[in-house]
Amino acid sequence: MFNSKICDLLGIEYPIFQGGMAWVADAQLAAAVSNAGGLGIIAAMNMDGEMLRSEIRKLKTLTDKPFGVNVMLMSPYAEQVSDVVIQENVPVLTTGAGNPLLYMKKWLAAGIKVIPVVASVALAQMVAKRGASAVIAEGGESGGHIGEANTLPLVPQVVDGIDIPVIAAGGIADGRGMAAAFMLGAEGVQLGTRFLVAKECNIHDNYKQKVLKANDTGTMVSGRRSGHPVRALKSPFARAYAEMEKNPDVSDGQLDEYGAGALRRAVVDGDTEKGSFLCGQVAGLVKREQTCKEIIEEIVAEAATVIKNAATRLK
Ligand code: TUI
Secondary structure: OOOHHHHHHHHOOOEEOOOOOOOOOHHHHHHHHHHHOOOOEEEEEOOOOOHHHHHHHHHHHHHOOOOEEEEEEOOOOOHHHHHHHHHHHOEEEEOHHHOOHHHHHHHHOOOEEEEEEEHHHHHHHHHHHHHOOOOEEOOOOOOEEEOOHHHHHHHHHHHHHOOOEEEEEEOOOOOOHHHHHOOOOOEEEEHHHHHHHOOOOOOOOHHHHHHHOOOOOOOOEOOOHHHHOOEEOOOHHHHHHHHHHHHHOOOOHHHHHHHHHHHHHHHHHOOOOOOOOOOOHHHHHHHEEEOOOHHHHHHHHHHHHHHHHHHHHHH
């Protein structure tokens, strides 16, 4: 249906990745996305090597389609995870929140396709030179940890800066966003927030309801003081954290302590007071819980219509 180098490269039907969302993206979600023709991705972020191994094995019982694992480079388990993905024959890796060069040699030697998330042209060029198969250019509209640039300017600059395929991420939740990404020169898209409310997504129902209720101004960024800005839904926790950040009497240690475990409290406990509900700016576009298959088929059909109709802009 779409001409995309990323589909040819990975053997997937649609150029749609599911973001490797920490605490969220488990075997069940990733398998559902892969079975629907996209690229499902398990987030290794909160898992040690053995937890990840069992999650990968579980995924393999649920799908025989290509899938990926996201290695969050700031994770205390990144080193062990970097070996488990080789031992378990993971076909595709994405990386986030850092520079993956430390591990790239051994991953490439194992025949793994490496697709780092980048937030700048400089990192895109560095990983392209070292053998990345593609990059995911992620703008600051995304949920979770973000860089400085936003998607609309970032994607075409990354496209111009490298000669491997670029996947656009951040601010994309529907077929219009996917079509726009193609117009910027992307070969595919990665979506997180839309998959948060997938039926196969195992997060607490309080989290899903907060995403479904959020509007266009429903998110905020905190964490700039620590150098790790994070976008999340406005909530008592997010507002309190932002206030503490502004207060010079609050130490970095106190901030860390206050933030520790907040994502788990949102995802697992549904704690609306003390949880951190990571979410992109597109929350206002996400209106209902659907299966991954419904989500992907709806986005693909809408993108195709938008692209076909785009020619009517020309007189
Ligand atoms: O990694 C993400 N999103 C995430 S990770 C996460 S867990 C976390 N929680 C609290 C604080 C920090 C992490 C939640 N959401 N997306 C990919 C991403 N990578 N976004 C931005 C970047 C990035 C930023 C700077 C990648 C590389 C980079 O520069 C590295 C370098 O050394 O040049």
